[in-house]
Amino acid sequence: MSDTAANGLATATALAGRGILLSRRNLDAVITSLMLPVMLMLVFVYFFGGAIDTGDTRYVTYVVPGVLVLCAGFGAAGTAVSVSEDMRRGTVDRLRTLDVGAVPFLAGHVVAAVARNALATTLVLGVAALIGFRPAATAAGWLAAIGLLLAYITAVSWLAAAAGLVARTPEAAGAVTFFMMFLPYPSSAFVPIDTMPDWLHGFSEHQPVTPLIESMRGLLLDQPVGGAAWTALAWCAGLLALAVAASGALFRLRTR
Template identity: 75%
Template sequence: MSDALRFSVTAPVAHSLTMAGRGIRLSRRNLDAVITSMLLPVMLMLVFVYFFGGAINTGTEYVTYVVPGVLLLCAGFGSATTAVGVSEDMKGGIIDRFRSLDIGGIPILAGHVVASAARNLVSTALVLGVAFLIGFRPSTTVPGALAAAGILLAFIVAVSWLSAVVGLLVRSPEAAGGFTFFMMFLPYPSSAFVPVDTMPSWLHGFADHQPVTPVIESLRGLLLGFPVGSTPWVALAWCAGTLTVALGLSGALFRARTA
């Protein structure tokens, strides 16, 4: 392999890792947002378990039922903050400096996505730690746990990249922040907190066929040792489709915004 070809292959990866390091350093400087993204899912889990759990019949301990949904809520909320970071970069003029260093759009956005995944790993560990303290006991195998982690990571990457698209579309970080509220709402009309069959019949179609439900059902089945059938493949198909569309849109939007 020639030096020029080797550079063309390795440079985007090196740039992406550099941008990821930058994103993590920026997170350390914005501790209030990081703490909020970590504590909010924990607080919601405690509210649902101790305030509402006694009135909700899921056929099992409610903490056992709700934890997979909270993990997804945590992942969605944390990933959605990528939109704010991308929007701040686009508004602040730092992109011109990166382009002068021959750093392309995909590495810049990939850096935000990798940093988002790193933040989400910490948030997920915190949620699981608190869940264990309040009675969550998974019944899984090592392959099942690894499969659940893989699906959750695929969801984080897909939503993070979709958030990057939102950050490129809007004109202010404040508007980008609105995407986090959408991602917080999406798990509610799903099987995250109550079984779908307890919802009004007119809501069943959406709740059963939106992307969050198969991801949650996959996590729940893999962590608790329930049969999952083809559900994990459906979840991965949603994640792959979302990621594919987001990659295409982000590349086109970045070129349009920086032309």
């Protein structure tokens, strides 16, 4: 590993540690972001679930992957706000005089975001198990499903971090991530796509969240997932690449 890469890694590790420590000190926000997905899952399962026909699969089992993906969207808002706060305060100036670049800076935020999300995911899975979530996945299936989810969380977090660079205020940063929270709704996350109006099918079937949900659901139920998993992975890799490239350019633009 080159010297610069080793330095970058050490810097990103230190900044990730900072992000996690800051989250632990700001428990109110973390608890809100943990409770929200759990509450939403309960709302879907007990209020709406009865009216949704998901065939042989129990609704709770059907909806869990969607709730996990929704979680990533909630986490993204927090990431955008933290990045934006660092930009507004003197933190970024200090980091730049310490020769810290955009990638280690944002990687630190993203790693902390993934850690927060992993906690939320665990909590959602725990509560889901209590209310009747009974997956049939093999160990490999679990690993693959969790891996896909982590890939999505990483991509969405980095996109959120880029949004945090653009936004002029932390409040605006939160708003920019709104679409990330909204994306799971017009997908097969909560209701089968064929129950949606025809004109929406084209979007719903080809947006990134649908193959992600379909493959996670398939893996958790031990059903064949076909190419959906690869499509989902390609989406995540593409979004991540876009986010990294965009954030590099935005960082240079905003720190001129």
